[in-house]
Amino acid sequence: MAFEGLSERLQKTFSKLRGKGKVTEADVREMMREVRLALLEADVNFDVTKTFIKTVRERAVGSEVLESLTPAQQVIKIVNEELTKVMGTTAVALNNAPKIPTIIMMVGLQGAGKTTSAGKLVHYLQTEQKARPLLIAADVYRPAAIEQLQTIGQQLQVPVYDEGTQVDPVTIVEHGLTQAREQKNDYVLIDTAGRLEIDTQLMDELRRIKDLAQPNEILLVVDSMTGQAATHVAEGFNEQLDITGVILTKLDGDTRGGAALSIRAVTGKPIKFIGSGEKLAALEVFHPDRMANRILGMGDMMTLIEKAEKDYDAQQAETLTRKMQENSFDFNDFVDQLQQVQKMGPMDEIMKMIPGMANNPALKNAQMDPQDLEHLKAIVYSMTLQERQEPDLLNPSRRRRIAAGAGRPIVEVNRMIKQFKQMQTMMQKMSKGNLNGMEQMMGNGISGKLGKMAMGSMVRRTKKRKKKRLKKVKRFKS
Numbered sequence: 001m002a003f004e005g006l007s008e009r010l011q012k013t014f015s016k017l018r019g020k021g022k023v024t025e026a027d028v029r030e031m032m033r034e035v036r037l038a039l040l041e042a043d044v045n046f047d048v049t050k051t052f053i054k055t056v057r058e059r060a061v062g063s064e065v066l067e068s069l070t071p072a073q074q075v076i077k078i079v080n081e082e083l084t085k086v087m088g089t090t091a092v093a094l095n096n097a098p099k100i101p102t103i104i105m106m107v108g109l110q111g112a113g114k115t116t117s118a119g120k121l122v123h124y125l126q127t128e129q130k131a132r133p134l135l136i137a138a139d140v141y142r143p144a145a146i147e148q149l150q151t152i153g154q155q156l157q158v159p160v161y162d163e164g165t166q167v168d169p170v171t172i173v174e175h176g177l178t179q180a181r182e183q184k185n186d187y188v189l190i191d192t193a194g195r196l197e198i199d200t201q202l203m204d205e206l207r208r209i210k211d212l213a214q215p216n217e218i219l220l221v222v223d224s225m226t227g228q229a230a231t232h233v234a235e236g237f238n239e240q241l242d243i244t245g246v247i248l249t250k251l252d253g254d255t256r257g258g259a260a261l262s263i264r265a266v267t268g269k270p271i272k273f274i275g276s277g278e279k280l281a282a283l284e285v286f287h288p289d290r291m292a293n294r295i296l297g298m299g300d301m302m303t304l305i306e307k308a309e310k311d312y313d314a315q316q317a318e319t320l321t322r323k324m325q326e327n328s329f330d331f332n333d334f335v336d337q338l339q340q341v342q343k344m345g346p347m348d349e350i351m352k353m354i355p356g357m358a359n360n361p362a363l364k365n366a367q368m369d370p371q372d373l374e375h376l377k378a379i380v381y382s383m384t385l386q387e388r389q390e391p392d393l394l395n396p397s398r399r400r401r402i403a404a405g406a407g408r409p410i411v412e413v414n415r416m417i418k419q420f421k422q423m424q425t426m427m428q429k430m431s432k433g434n435l436n437g438m439e440q441m442m443g444n445g446i447s448g449k450l451g452k453m454a455m456g457s458m459v460r461r462t463k464k465r466k467k468k469r470l471k472k473v474k475r476f477k478s
């Protein structure tokens with residue numbers, strides 16, 4: 001799992017501070033030594049680590065922390081803010097051309113994930129902006145690369161311009177751009193060749209393509225698993241081509257985090273997207289603040305909400321919104337929700353995005369077994385319609401009969417009813433716009449002010465979204 005080592009070490013370091021009424025300069029110094037080691041072990045660039053530690057230390061020994069009533073939380077807050085800063089502070093959007101097409105040139109070493117990322121970006125543009133992109137196959141050295149791009153093109157139903165392997169890539173790009181202009185494609189993605197390492201011939205070719213195409217974006221695709229090497233690659237490509245942004249791939253793997261934490265500081269260029277899987281939908285906009293939260297085990301509620309919005313069936317979501325408003329969330333909805341959550345991906349990944357859940361050992365490799373869902377359904381279907389709506393009717397004798405009817409042990413029935421009631425309470429609180437209830441339920445791992453801070457932005461944004469959704473429903477009804 002990405003950042004696992006770094007995340008665990010940082011959280012262990014900070015846990016020593018929790019509960020301390022007062023933090024001394026010596027405590028801060030000791031803690032920063034551990035943070036420094038954790039960063040270096042995660043393959044973060046040496047200079048980046050040095051500057052980071054210096055900044056955090058200076059801020060942490062300031063009076064705002066040492067004299068505060070919650071010094072441990074203040075220190076974590078500073079580390080969080082500085083991690084966010086190192087990674088670029090805010091998400092950076094794609095540069096768009098004033099007049100179509102916006103031209104995006106994908107560059108990078110062999111195997112970094114260029115071709116796959118070109119496909120993911122097309123999928124992202126189609127989903128987010130209903131774009132009509134064209135792909136240009138300008139990697140003439142690896143015949144399989146053209147076929148790979150054609151397969152991706154077919155999957156996404158976008159045209160792929162290629163002239164085989166015998167034509168100069170610059171000519172291919174020139175012809176491809178002419179076709180895109182004629183066919184009014186709004187985006188053009190150029191898949192260029194990669195090499196095992198940066199060499200003059202590759203750079204010459206990329207520069208010639210750049211001079212001809214005058215791209216709005218030169219996105220360097222780097223493999224996060226290569227750690228420090230990824231940072232060197234980024235430095236090299238940036239010097240030669242003046243890249244405009246980075247796509248960091250394979251963050252679903254066992255990456256230590258060095259690349260994510262170093263690239264921005266070393267090159268000055270933003271990480272714009274992260275790849276988190278081989279599927280075409282596995283591309284996310286890079287949000288430094290959310291990444292810092294994830295690294296510190298503070299969850300990433302915004303990504304979770306966005307993921308839910310994307311993967312949830314729109315009609316189901318609307319029904320759920322209505323039920324929340326009417327306070328009529330019942331057992332049938334409960335089963336539906338579990339089914340929806342199952343679609344979102346492995347349970348342990350999802351749970352880690354919830355504040356306070358990241359380091360829960362019980363969640364290690366937690367999976368939602370499809371069979372569990374079948375068992376839950378069997379229990380729900382053994383209830384009467386009225387019981388499904390009013391769980392208070394489920395007295396011990398009814399519970400026993402339901403267990404027998406579903407062929408499941410009574411403890412499982414009791415557990416499910418308890419979970420349902422918790423979810424129902426959460427829904428009721430959300431329907432009243434009271435997300436503090438949710439915070440209490442989920443944020444028990446990060447207490448007090450910090451928990452509120454972590455949830456604060458989500459509460460504000462969720463309220464805004466809710467308002468917007470309600471307006472939509474109102475408009476729809478009238």
Ligand SMILES: Nc1nc2c(ncn2[C@@H]2O[C@H](COP(=O)(O)OP(=O)(O)OP(=O)(O)O)[C@@H](O)[C@H]2O)c(=O)[nH]1
Nearest residue numbers: 110111112113114115116194249250275276277278
């Ligand atoms: N797990 C994971 N695999 C990825 C990701 N991105 C790409 N890959 C895989 O990495 C391998 C290389 O990806 P390609 O897209 O072929 O790499 P490339 O940079 O185009 O390679 P060349 O064409 O040889 O220069 C493929 O097996 C991809 O499926 C990612 O975010 N996560």
